[in-house]
Amino acid sequence: MIMKKFLLLITVLLMSVVVCHAEKIPKVVKVTVEPKDAAIYINNALAGYGYAEFTRPKKKNEVIIIRCECNEYKPILTKFYGGDKRTSLSFALQQDGFYRASAASGVVNKFFTIDLDSLYYHVDGDKVDASPAWKLLHQILLNYFDEIAATDIYGGYLQTPWQYKAFSLSEKQIRNRVTIRDISTPKRVAFQIKVSSEVAGTMAARHGEFTEVDRIPKELEPLIEELQTRIGKVSSL
DSSP states (O other), X not given: OHHHHHHHHHHHHHHHXXXXXXXXXXXEEEEEEESTTOEEEETTEEEEESEEEEEOOSSTTOEEEEEEEOTTBOOEEEEEETTOOOSEEEXXXXXXXXXXXXXXXXXXXXXXXXXXXXXXXXXXXXXXXXXXXHHHHHHHHTTTSSOOSEEETTTTXXXXXXXXXXXXXXXXXXXXXXXXXXXXXTTBOEXXXXXXXXXXXXXXXXXXXXXXXXXXXXXXHHHHHHHHHSSEEEOOO
16 A cells, blocks of 8 residues: 555656756747848748748647748758757758859840941941941850850841750759840941740750740850950940
């Protein structure tokens, strides 16, 4: 009888310890993330930027969905279960490789006009011969592209094929090409040039579903400068 009472007492004490221990676990869980302007979503609801809190799930198998995202960084998606005893969570977002290896550009995906330098054309009556300019453009483009997809000097048109680039630490893929058209008249000799830039995620890229983006791979930045300066000057008209 004494032994049974002793065992009962021990059981009660152990349960009390467990209860006390459970009560010591804070009900609020804190979330911090870098960079500090990253948005934190708790169960798909915006909870804060850089810092947020949520109430610990009451049941062990109950789950909280946490998503952290910020422009130019790879997002984080994770789960927090009620049985998790952590009182705080800390995350550091990793910059998307696409943004590290590309640069913003305000001239892509639209035509800009170049008034040709007189060194690269000849006007004879109502005829304009801009073959020197076309020759130089071919040389410039072949430093950045493997080939020219279509060229018609007499029709005043040139286009490179799409050039694709994937990025490390990124699901994005970019593609670029250059289109040039001759809009010359005897009074004004000029070319219009467009550097197209489009981006897509891995799955979309497989289906050719790209969308325009105002960024360009850093290795193509010098190309834009060459196109704007080597054969003439950018026109404001």
